[in-house]
Amino acid sequence: MRIYELDTLPRSLYPQLGAFALSGGEPPQDIRFVRDVRKLPTAASDYFAVYAVEDGQLLSRIETLDLPFRGHHGTQRVVGVSDVVTRPDAVGRGLARTLLREVHRRAVPQGRTWSFLWTHRSWGAHRLYESLGYEDVYSPPSALGPFPSRRRGRRTVGYRVTRERSRTGKRLERILTRSTLGRLGFLPRTPGSFEAKYRLGWRKPKNHLLLWQGRTPVGFAHIPEESRWSLGVNEVVVAGPEHSEPMLRALEKAAGRRRVAIQGTSYVRDAAELLRGNGYVVLESSHRVLMAKPLVSPTTYGEDVRTACSDPALAIHRGDMF
Numbered sequence: 001m002r003i004y005e006l007d008t009l010p011r012s013l014y015p016q017l018g019a020f021a022l023s024g025g026e027p028p029q030d031i032r033f034v035r036d037v038r039k040l041p042t043a044a045s046d047y048f049a050v051y052a053v054e055d056g057q058l059l060s061r062i063e064t065l066d067l068p069f070r071g072h073h074g075t076q077r078v079v080g081v082s083d084v085v086t087r088p089d090a091v092g093r094g095l096a097r098t099l100l101r102e103v104h105r106r107a108v109p110q111g112r113t114w115s116f117l118w119t120h121r122s123w124g125a126h127r128l129y130e131s132l133g134y135e136d137v138y139s140p141p142s143a144l145g146p147f148p149s150r151r152r153g154r155r156t157v158g159y160r161v162t163r164e165r166s167r168t169g170k171r172l173e174r175i176l177t178r179s180t181l182g183r184l185g186f187l188p189r190t191p192g193s194f195e196a197k198y199r200l201g202w203r204k205p206k207n208h209l210l211l212w213q214g215r216t217p218v219g220f221a222h223i224p225e226e227s228r229w230s231l232g233v234n235e236v237v238v239a240g241p242e243h244s245e246p247m248l249r250a251l252e253k254a255a256g257r258r259r260v261a262i263q264g265t266s267y268v269r270d271a272a273e274l275l276r277g278n279g280y281v282v283l284e285s286s287h288r289v290l291m292a293k294p295l296v297s298p299t300t301y302g303e304d305v306r307t308a309c310s311d312p313a314l315a316i317h318r319g320d321m322f
């Protein structure tokens with residue numbers, strides 16, 4: 001078995017690249033897609049990914065990010081492990097484990113002392129990560145609103161709501177920056193990341209509901225999908241706590257006769273009291289979990305960033321789940 005990174009991967013293997021996503025039931029992400037991703041301002045690491053190859057077959061793959069992490073003692077760069085996949089006919093042979101070790105090995109000389117990844121507690125991969133020293137450090141909360149009552153549709157004086165139209169993403173970035181001042185986590189988010197997501201087709205501007213106070217945009221909510229039964233929201237960002245309630249009213253108005261379902265965003269924890277007071281069921285955690293592993297010994301890594309992850313100041317939204 002040989003390990004390659006994207007730039008050293010033999011061209012003859014390019015046709016197999018897209019199949020990893022297919023095996024997970026997702027659309028193929030072939031070499032053209034990967035090249036587009038690399039051209040955009042994403043947090044992809046310089047080597048992008050590592051691949052395990054044997055007998056002309058691409059068997060396992062891990063993509064990696066180089067992310068900022070703001071802790072109690074400042075910001076450092078950390079490794080973000082994403083898209084860990086082994087081809088179904090090659091599982092159980094230690095390939096993912098070997099690639100993860102390779103990612104860790106590469107990170108230390110570059111000064112990285114922590115590695116993070118997202119997974120689900122109930123997935124087999126969780127055991128693999130634990131055996132390599134990763135531990136659960138955070139799990140995103142969620143909240144489900146009550147069935148609508150007559151109160152719904154009340155406007156909050158001084159606020160109005162529009163849908164985002166701009167494709168630059170700059171306005172959303174500014175709101176996010178304001179909302180995360182003094183907060184901890186994968187901050188600041190890569191400049192240009194909203195525009196990158198639009199260009200890759202991962203998000204649409206119009207799926208962002210914008211909350212204005214007068215002429216100032218003070219919040220946004222990403223609504224990736226709407227069903228007949230609920231309005232699903234996975235990134236709710238407000239520039240200050242005083243905008244939490246107007247945002248909730250805006251979401252409820254957008255939901256109309258449907259329930260509001262909020263997932264994977266710090267808004268739930270920040271506004272938990274408000275949500276509960278309005279009849280929402282608030283779940284403090286989910287099956288999704290953030291895991292972290294120190295890449296060096298405790299005497300060398302300085303701040304233990306795991307403590308930042310249990311601090312209420314942690315701000316994590318869907319866009320921080322890689």
Ligand SMILES: CC(C)(COP(=O)(O)OP(=O)(O)OC[C@H]1O[C@@H](n2cnc3c(N)ncnc32)[C@H](O)[C@@H]1OP(=O)(O)O)[C@@H](O)C(=O)NCCC(=O)NCCS
Nearest residue numbers: 084085086091092093094095096097118119124125127128
């Ligand atoms: C999870 C996945 C990447 C593992 O790849 P792999 O190459 O088979 O993993 P390895 O052989 O290196 O690791 C094996 C270890 O992982 C754990 N493991 C892997 N799959 C497991 C499963 N289904 N159930 C329980 N443990 C599992 C075991 O601890 C095992 O250790 P052992 O061999 O000492 O028993 C692969 O099953 C896969 O691609 N799954 C679908 C995509 C996915 O879930 N990716 C993870 C996203 S977070």
